[in-house]
Amino acid sequence: MDAFAFARANRPRFLGELEEFLRIPSVSTQPEHQPDMLDAANWLRDQLLAVGFPRAEILPTAGHPIVFAEWSCRRPAAPTVLLYGHYDVQPADPLELWRTPPFEPVVVGDDLYARGASDDKGQLLAQIKAVESLSATAGEPPVSIRCLFEGEEESGSEHLDDFVTANRSILQADVALISDSSILSKDQPSIIYAVRGITYVEVEVTGPAGDLHSGRYGGAVHNPIHALAEMIAGLHDSQGRITIPGFYDRVQVLTPAERAGLARLPFDRHAWLREAGITTDWGEPEYSIVERTTARPTLDVNGIWGGYTQPGAKTVLPSKAFAKISMRLVPQQDPAEISRLIQDHFQAIAPPAVTVQVRELHHGQGAIVPLDSPAIQAAARAYAESFGAEPLFVREGGSLPVVATLRRELGIDSILMGFGLPDDNLHAPNEKLHLPNYFRGIDTVIRFLSYLA
Numbered sequence: 001m002d003a004f005a006f007a008r009a010n011r012p013r014f015l016g017e018l019e020e021f022l023r024i025p026s027v028s029t030q031p032e033h034q035p036d037m038l039d040a041a042n043w044l045r046d047q048l049l050a051v052g053f054p055r056a057e058i059l060p061t062a063g064h065p066i067v068f069a070e071w072s073c074r075r076p077a078a079p080t081v082l083l084y085g086h087y088d089v090q091p092a093d094p095l096e097l098w099r100t101p102p103f104e105p106v107v108v109g110d111d112l113y114a115r116g117a118s119d120d121k122g123q124l125l126a127q128i129k130a131v132e133s134l135s136a137t138a139g140e141p142p143v144s145i146r147c148l149f150e151g152e153e154e155s156g157s158e159h160l161d162d163f164v165t166a167n168r169s170i171l172q173a174d175v176a177l178i179s180d181s182s183i184l185s186k187d188q189p190s191i192i193y194a195v196r197g198i199t200y201v202e203v204e205v206t207g208p209a210g211d212l213h214s215g216r217y218g219g220a221v222h223n224p225i226h227a228l229a230e231m232i233a234g235l236h237d238s239q240g241r242i243t244i245p246g247f248y249d250r251v252q253v254l255t256p257a258e259r260a261g262l263a264r265l266p267f268d269r270h271a272w273l274r275e276a277g278i279t280t281d282w283g284e285p286e287y288s289i290v291e292r293t294t295a296r297p298t299l300d301v302n303g304i305w306g307g308y309t310q311p312g313a314k315t316v317l318p319s320k321a322f323a324k325i326s327m328r329l330v331p332q333q334d335p336a337e338i339s340r341l342i343q344d345h346f347q348a349i350a351p352p353a354v355t356v357q358v359r360e361l362h363h364g365q366g367a368i369v370p371l372d373s374p375a376i377q378a379a380a381r382a383y384a385e386s387f388g389a390e391p392l393f394v395r396e397g398g399s400l401p402v403v404a405t406l407r408r409e410l411g412i413d414s415i416l417m418g419f420g421l422p423d424d425n426l427h428a429p430n431e432k433l434h435l436p437n438y439f440r441g442i443d444t445v446i447r448f449l450s451y452l453a
């Protein structure tokens, strides 16, 4: 029997084990679920040992523990693959909107409903079941495997960086396989090959030393809210380009081949406008909406406040004004450098009557994996053969900090091999996993590990 036949023959058990895992309400952000977090970590460690990992243990962090496992392949020159996933889940609230209880998994048709079914217990277990299918039929996995399964992804991965830094030696690998994302549709697999970085700052503008009466000082004192509004209004030109000097210096020009690839992605502008609740799009006219939202850097004001905002009227000329600003960055941009550029820019454009302070709240590096890298090619072949359709290559507009962490600390690329679907209701009531994707996911990982070997 080969690995695929083994996986097929064991489908009922693979489903039953996933249901067991899903019954543990491992909500990382809620302190009352602390015992459940430990239950989930224990369950996962036991699962890894049962599958045959010679070493599987729960390693502490300052927060929820990491489940680590290791299986070295005896074949010389076999590469090492680091599997990443997370065993924690989002809170189930609002409970009244669930059609079935979130921690009592139910299969309806082809879908398995439960909190964490898609994000990320189903995807994580698909990785493990692939390793099991390979080793059960060949005696050992075709590559050396290390597992890094965290319990804080849904609450900000606060202790992951420190853990990876402190445990570089046991995590050393040639490539990481991350299964915690979605494909375009059930019959159209896709591979995310780039994620954007981020720089997040808070701006504080100070005018007069204290709040003033607008009837006595208005007209002669530069209102800091006006000053902030003027500065923010100047951060984009009329074409939606960001005006901060040096902002685009490291941004790589998209090649014609890449633009052609992005143009092939299914995209319905009208559906997109409807979904966003807007009548027309905005931004750099020379780039498509797909490019603007995934392959170009952006700047957005996330919040702005100051002065009097309570009910009724108060004629105040405020002392201060604030804004929060995030910038999504393409992989080549350095988030720390962008942080300095925006700080310098605000100083340069600040009107004389106000002072401006810009504080960075956080930043994270983006990442890109070359499309011609052997691991991406292996992933593409694995998807094509398991789903019967060539995968499309997409860029993620958001950030995935673990990708940058693994690049920085271990020097490795991450292959984002997801099996979720866009309508899985992640972080929402009635989360589900499309079961054919679970089983195709197992086949895809089997093929990916075999091709890498």
Ligand SMILES: [Zn+2]
Residues within 6 Å of the ligand: 086, 119, 120, 153, 180
């Ligand atoms: Zn996730």
